[in-house]
Amino acid sequence: MTLKLTDVVLTYPDGDRTLTALDHVSLAVAPGEFAAVVGPSGSGKSSLLAVAATLVTPASGGVSIAGQDVSRAGQAARTKVRRDHVGIVFQQANLLPSLTALDQLLVMAHLAGESPRTAAERARELLLAVDLGGKEHKRPHQLSGGERQRVNIARALMNSPEVLLVDEPTSALDHHRGERVVSLLADLTRKNDLATVMVTHDLAALAAVDTVLTMSDGRLAEGTPPRAH
Numbered sequence: 376m377t378l379k380l381t382d383v384v385l386t387y388p389d390g391d392r393t394l395t396a397l398d399h400v401s402l403a404v405a406p407g408e409f410a411a412v413v414g415p416s417g418s419g420k421s422s423l424l425a426v427a428a429t430l431v432t433p434a435s436g437g438v439s440i441a442g443q444d445v446s447r448a449g450q451a452a453r454t455k456v457r458r459d460h461v462g463i464v465f466q467q468a469n470l471l472p473s474l475t476a477l478d479q480l481l482v483m484a485h486l487a488g489e490s491p492r493t494a495a496e497r498a499r500e501l502l503l504a505v506d507l508g509g510k511e512h513k514r515p516h517q518l519s520g521g522e523r524q525r526v527n528i529a530r531a532l533m534n535s536p537e538v539l540l541v542d543e544p545t546s547a548l549d550h551h552r553g554e555r556v557v558s559l560l561a562d563l564t565r566k567n568d569l570a571t572v573m574v575t576h577d578l579a580a581l582a583a584v585d586t587v588l589t590m591s592d593g594r595l596a597e598g599t600p601p602r603a604h
């Protein structure tokens with residue numbers, strides 16, 4: 376399993392008490408599997424993504440990414456695992472306003488110390504894969520919301536991650552653009568053998584996923600997605 380959470384408990388201080396955001400959560404996502412996480416506001420979806428992204432350390436339980444146990448790893452080791460194996464797509468595209476689509480991707484490679492030539496090749500391939508061939512030199516304000524989200528996805532794949540974590544990718548998009556982004560995520564998951572976890576409120580998006588995980592009060596229940604046909 377590429378992403379594995381075992382009996383994870385995450386708590387936050389809440390006045391003189393503690394709030395349990397994740398209450399003994401276990402999940403496993405295999406390469407090529409597209410999982411959606413749904414559930415009411417405050418049920419723990421973002422907390423689950425943050426733990427899987429190694430951005431927060433749970434109070435107890437195991438977190439394994441691409442075969443590496445990161446639950447007891449220090450800050451530097453967690454950053455390395457994140458940089459080498461995890462792609463993260465946030466809700467808002469948060470692209471840098473002055474950079475072209477191509478440069479948004481190259482910044483990532485530069486930060487990772489990759490050779491500019493290999494990086495440029497890979498960045499062009501990824502922009503083609505998200506259907507933005509010909510738009511490499513456009514800046515964010517020259518792109519539609521859906522196109523910006525696709526740049527965001529391509530950027531998350533620059534480090535060739537095994538795990539892709541996606542937070543509400545369709546919330547700023549109309550139905551048609553949202554559908555396109557979700558079907559692109561499904562394609563990329565299969566083609567690149569990614570273990571993808573997508574938090575969503577968008578019920579239409581569930582037709583494209585393999586697994587639906589439902590969070591409620593910090594607990595997780597697994598179900599089968601409704602099929603369109």
Ligand SMILES: Nc1ncnc2c1ncn2[C@@H]1O[C@H](COP(=O)(O)OP(=O)(O)OP(=O)(O)O)[C@@H](O)[C@H]1O
Nearest residue numbers: 387388394396414415416417418419420421422423
């Ligand atoms: N940094 C924090 N400090 C304290 N409590 C937090 C923190 N982050 C989240 N919480 C609490 O943890 C619980 C789970 O929050 P989380 O953001 O994971 O829910 P969510 O399902 O993603 O919600 P939404 O759909 O509204 O984004 C909530 O009760 C929230 O108030």
